[in-house]
Amino acid sequence: MFIRQCYRVKNGKRHAYWALVESYRAERGPRQRVVAWLGKLDEAGRLGVQQAADGDAATSSAVTQPSLFAEESADVEPRWVEVDASAVRVENCRQFGGPWLALELIRRLQLDEFLTRVMPRGREQVPWSHTALILMIGRLLDPSSELHTSEQWYPKTALPELLGVPIHRVDDNRLYRALDELLPHKEALEVHLKNRMGSLFQLEYDLLMYDVTSTFFEGRADFELAQRGYSRDQRSDCQQVCIGLVVSRCGMPLGYEVFAGNTADVTTVEHIVTTMERRYGKSDRVWVMDRGMVSEANLTFLREGGRRYIVGTPKSLLKKFEQQLLKEDWRTIREGLEVKLCTAPRAEAADDDVAEADASASVAATPETFILCRSRDRAQKDGAIVRRSEDHIADRLKAMAARCEKQKRQPMKVEREVGRLLGQNTRAARLFEVTVETTDNGHARLNWKKVEALRDWSTLSAGCYLLRTNVQEWSDEELWKAYIQLTEAEAAFRIQKSDLSLRPIWHHKQDRVLAHILVCFLSYVLWKTLGQLCQAAGLGNEPRRVLSELSDIRLVDVVLPTRAGIDIRKRCISRPSDHQQILLDKLALTLPRKIIPPQM
Known part of the structure; x- marks a missing residue:
């Protein structure tokens, strides 16, 4: 299932909402149907998704986490200044939604705390745990080389503010060294994530x-x-x-x-x-x-x-x-799938009897069951593949036989050509019997025919597969x-x-290769965590659209020139669109009002 962006107009006002859509295959091909309409939480009853608004206790506890940012008090006294409205400008636009969402996922998995504990800072100005987080978030949002991450992606994001790591402190060499520091903790990371995900999502x-x-x-x-x-x-x-x-x-x-x-x-x-x-x-x-x-x-x-x-x-x-x-x-x-349980064939049963009789065996042989499965769609697909391969082989064999009649071809070369043809079309190769004869003058003659007896088995077994347990x-x-x-x-x-x-x-180095795979694994954990949160919130099980939509939220610097000649610089997070706000509400996420970088 996936979500689709929708609008509707009521009383002259344009309302934004999401449609939860399911793809399915019907007799006439793939189709889609709307499962639910997802709107703002205060409109959930009208849109038919009250369940997503209410939620259960387990989901509520799983998605409620302390904020990454300090909340700004609503009682702050306003400051009034005279501003030159014609000179107001926006500077330094950075990606905020994606990095912020990734950090929220990391906090829910308690990965930041774990890395801080197992990766000592040492004498480094930037903690290795922070650098490892940059690698993971970069792999999730804009996967590329360490050089691209440090020089092109990181400066364009809000991570310097979110992590408190200045842009000039992040370079490709530091990221390479972070790979070396991260790799020894692979097993501990897997154990931590298994335990944390198990408790977070039951x-x-x-x-x-x-x-x-x-x-x-x-x-x-x-x-x-x-x-x-x-x-x-x-x-x-x-x-x-x-x-x-x-x-x-x-x-x-x-x-x-x-x-x-x-x-x-x-x-x-x-x-x-x-x-x-x-x-x-x-x-x-x-x-x-x-x-x-x-x-x-x-x-x-x-x-x-x-x-x-x-x-x-x-x-x-x-x-x-x-x-x-x-x-x-x-x-x-x-629909379209049939199964049946079968006992082991005679040869398999005999093997089990021998194993059971073996006095050195530590345990008696466990009886096995075979599950025959027959899929209608798979049979149609297999049949189409076989027919296409069969026609291709027949056409090629006809052409090769005609060429042998007209030209003086060596038998060995013809045999190799036939072998390549059958090897490239294994599904239908068993339906043909091909022989290459040598004539009296030493030239090749190609004879072939179809073996109809084998076609019966091909038709009978089409779409069938066998499981064993x-x-x-x-x-x-x-x-x-x-x-x-x-x-x-x-x-x-x-x-x-x-x-x-x-x-x-x-x-090129083995440890760096292994660390690269580890970073991809950790980023995939973040991906699946977002997918589980989406599923619990009624947003389907495909996080790709949610991640893409929230990544459009930006962090900007608004510069306000005052009458006193002083420029007031206000760092602001762009206001989410109606569709983005619906997703944030469903995921129980609240954008911060103010960014307070952590102290390193």
Whole structure:
């Protein structure tokens, strides 16, 4: 869901409000519908969002925090001076809304207090904790290099006033050194954030999603972790590192680990599970992973430790469930999606019997359940992909066969061309039988035909996928919903790569690379914190629009020339628009009247 800016005119007056909009997919394509109208709090009843105005006790306690700024007393005596109205001017316009909102999020997470405690100031004129906050806020609002942050972004913001750090005290070298100071506290930061977010939003960590991505380097990266491997960014020409991220069911990050760029996903499972258990203790959690993490060794490791899991399985395993696919005992759990529970196939059951009989095993083998899932939309997508690939292969094979008839082509070259064609279209390659013969005069002859028997299996398995679990007390719908939460981990990677510019990495030193990833992780925590606050306030679960809207609030210096020849300089925060004020009210945020920089 997202919010949309709206206006309406009543009694000659233009009123601003927000529409909470939900996107959904209908038979004729994607559609949108308005879920609620969000206006000012005093108009909430008229606009149908009284619930957002009332809130519950948990939400109220979660969003109420002490102000970052001292409130100006309403009883202050006014000062009257004569001002030359024609010479009034505005100077030094800076970004205020974004940095101020980021600091509010940091205060609610108590990150400022934590960093002040673990990062001693030493002999530095600027505390390392303040410099680390600049890195995090810069990554959230305007992600770029440390040089850009110090020279172009920081001077244009209100952070010098909000943090009390003068512009001339912030340069790229100080930011680089702050990365070095921040990195040793990675594990402590993760523990602090897990505890704080858990208490702030009443989060449960009973279901953990784990996924791996990669991010690449530009330039020279001469250290052990930088390796070439499978690139999710389609940049196989660059060195990279792999990042394994663990998130909760709502997408709140719990922790991450960095692996060498040539690390296979399946080899990271044991390390990440033992790391999380060492850090947070071993409890009754359910691990959710995609099929890239699955191996019998990993599942044995999870079972022997008494751990529960829900994992995807390789597509090839579907063949063992052909009989179940043919039966019509599917159960519809939502429109266009059917599931059924199945027992382990014979080969899998035999493996379990052997494991159970093994006297050296510490625990008996846990029975497993397989969940067959069939998606109508996914079947349509798979079918379209296969048909397009099939037509492409057929056209190319016809052209290649005709070329072999007209030209004297070498069989080896034709075989390589056929191999490339089938390798680039793997979905439909199994539907073709292709042979390259050598004629009497040593030239190539291409023969091909379609294997219709395999088309039946392709049609039967279209849109189907298989899940595997040792969780016995959940229903098929609960198991499927838990597995689908893996999209939260995928969304985390997408936001970090696009909105927070995790990639590409320009650092050359290993510690700086690891610190860069840590700063991106912390900025993503701020992003998700804002998302949770938006969701609790009835503003949807997409914080991007809220952050963009409030970032337009500015801090300006208003200069008032007086009759006495003295210029009065008044530092003012721009008045929020009607739409901005609605968002501030919903989030229980109050803009300060006066900025009082903290004492360093």
